Amino acid sequence: MNGAQALIRTLVDGGVDVCFANPGTSEMHFVAALDSVPRMRGVLALFEGVATGAADGYARIADRPAAVLLHLGPGLGNGLANLHNARRARVPMVVVVGDHATYHKKYDAPLESDIDALAGSVSGWVRRTSDASQVSADAVEGIAASRWGSQISTLILPADVSWSDGAQLFSTMDARPAGADPLLAPEVVEVLRSGEPTVILVGGDATRRAGLAAAARIAAATGARVLCETFPTRLERGAGIPAVERLAYFAEAAAAQLDGAKHLVLAGAKSPVSFFAYPGMPSDLVPAGCEVHVLAGHTGAADALSALADQLAPGTAAPVAAASRPALPTGPLTSASAADVIGALLPERAIVVDESNTSGVLLAQATASAPAHDWLTLTGGAIGYGIPAAVGAAVAAPDRPVLCLESDGSAMYTISG
Known part of the structure; x- marks a missing residue:
């Protein structure tokens, strides 16, 4: 068994069974190995940004990572914009970047580049595998880091490591690390019971039905207001789901939404800042005198809100x-x-x-009470995400209709999707 075969088998054993790929010469053994592992579905993309954006859309709907296969540093570079969006969305993804054979790198061939540095700018975990016997072990670690850390893992695979025999399989990590007790936030309980003006800003997994219902229950019982981060990774909305107002994109409008708040409770969201600096405008959108309280990070926010709702709003139903x-x-x-x-x-x-960008400013109002649906947004601001993400979402959920609302300029970046 060569390194490429071991990598693909380890990926599928770890639940990564879709690979969006734009391979080149250094990845040919990986491509050949796809035939020996039929459980892996390969999806060819004509541009690397389509592959990375599709893996993002896939992960948002499937709630598990896809793999991406890219060709050397330039291929990784072509995919960076949508990897940036995926990093901001905190989605899991396993990126495999082929590299020159280990003994060939010293010759500084035309496609030689610093892949490690490029990968590090968007990845939470980076590993360069130097021997076929280590490919599976490295892949196991990368899958776990991606899935449980909600981040991008990048495995750099030299061509000779890919084609060399002597690989062995290592067991994948099935157990999610234990999370923090969601009840360990007494100051948040006190704040919400105080009656002082409070905003709960939801993000992460709290923008799904369960998290929104819990936040709505808390708001109904305490008088707090609920806002959603400006660009949520995946927002469940529509009839039968609690409605939530998104924090505005423009700083002046966002500041108006937060005006008067004495407390800001973060449930899966980051403390809000303006997207750009403007003369005479603060970068920090938290009102003066407002205290910020962190209830939960990107993952675990829905559970934390549910526990909080059971404590503060027993018997209170969420308005939908x-x-x-x-x-x-x-x-x-x-x-x-x-x-x-x-x-x-x-x-x-x-x-x-x-x-849809500027053409879509009225969409939220027009679709607020449509049949229940999921809404995926441009989390990182790097345009060219929509078409690829729609492809990935359709691969993840072939039984569901997918509607891509794409502005004409953004479409030009990844039109081959």
């Missing part, structure tokens, strides 16, 4: 959005009428990938 659709519009096509068309016709269980 009623089913309602806008009427189909007539007249000229505008951003408003387009939003109404989408709201009127959006299918049940749809996955909406939103990179």
Whole structure:
């Protein structure tokens, strides 16, 4: 068994059974090994940014990582923008980057580059495998780091390590590390019982139905307001789900939403800052005199909110959005009428990938009470994410309709998707 075969078998044993790929010469043994492991589904992309964006969209819906196969440093570089978005989304992903054979690197061939440095800018875990016997062990560690750390793991695989025999398989890590006790936040309980103006800012896994329901229960019982981070990784919304207002993109509007708050409770979200610096405007959007309290990080926020709701709001039901659709519009096509068309016709269980940018400002209102659906957003601000993410979401959930709302300029970056 060569290194490439061991890597693919370890990936599928670890639950990574889809690989979005744009391979080159140094990855040919990995490609050949796909035939020997039929459980791995290979999906070819014509541009690396499509492969990385598709893996992002896949992970957001499947709740587990896909693999990405890239060719040397330039291939990794071509995929960096959507890896940046995936890093900001805190999705798991296993990136395999082929490199020159170990003995060939000293010759500084034209495609030679510092892959480790490039990978480090977007990855939480980076490993260069130097021997076929270590490929599986390194892959096991990378899968665990990605899945349980909600981050990108990058494994650099030299060509001779890939083609060399002597590889062996190591067992994958099945158990999730124990999480923190969600009840260990007494100051948050005190704040919410105080009656002082409080905002709960949700993000991470708290933007799913369970987390939103818990936050809505807390708000109903305590008078706190609930906001969602500006660009959530995956927001469940629509009829039957508690409605939540997203924090505005522009600093002035976001500051107005937070104005008057004495306490800001973070449940899966980061403390809000403006996207850019503006003359005379603060970068930190937390109002002066407002105390920030961290309830939970990106993962575990829904559980923490549920525990908090059981403590603060026993017997309180979460208000949910009623089913309602806008009427189909007539007249000229505008951003408003387009939003109404989408709201009127959006299918049940749809996955909406939103990179509509400025054309989509009215979408939230038009679709708020449409049949329950998932909404994926541009978490990192690097455009060209929408089409690839929609491809990945469709691979993850082939039984669900996927709607990509794509601005024309952003589409040009990854049009081959």
